[in-house]
Amino acid sequence: MANDPGRNTKRLSMIVTKGSLDWAYPPFILATTAAAMGLEVSMFFTFYGLTLLKKKLDLTVTTLGNPAMAMPMFGMHIGMPNLMSAIPGVDAAASAMMKNLIKKKGVASIEELRDMALESDVEMVACQMTMDLFEYTLDDMIEGPVLGGAATFIETATKSDINLFI
């Protein structure tokens, strides 16, 4: 990140804590768009958000704890009650359905957005403590992220115009 005081660059920083397919979108959409709009962007991946840095992504959605989830089916919207998640295969089916919709509607894949974020120099910081906690090393992750901790994020946050917790 450039620290040239003469530059009038806005900054966006984000804490990314969730690693499901649906929750992977907001941080990557905002990161790529902000970078395209000239902002300097930093993403701090912690807890389940670390999943989004893995070389091979296998992201899923769950109906559990997602009471507002409804899928377009048979020309209407079918609700997905929490309890359905207990039935084997339901979450896998919901995930497959979501991935189909993503493709059909011209929505970028998370892999695509992540590549674009890296291409546009979005800084990615992997939380050292949660890497330890879940027994990950940087070898498990794509190339690009650096390791950091709470102080790293706080320093970035104090210099940012927008700070989001996702």
Add this chain to the structure above:
Amino acid sequence: MADQILDAKGLNCPLPILRAKKALKDVPMGGTLQVIATDPGAVKDFEAFCRTTGNELVESTSEGKVFNFVIKRMS
């Protein structure tokens, strides 16, 4: 006639903006990029994108479900 044309039909948010940003790099300063899109959200998004990046949105029209934008590269 624009210097460059980007067909972003069928692409959803934020892809039209991201592709446009990429395409603008190949447009000379003061030149124009035409973007053709079908994402209705792109109307407000291209306005915001241009305001924030200092580029000029010289045209924003629609014909049925197709939206047409012309951006003049200023930055």
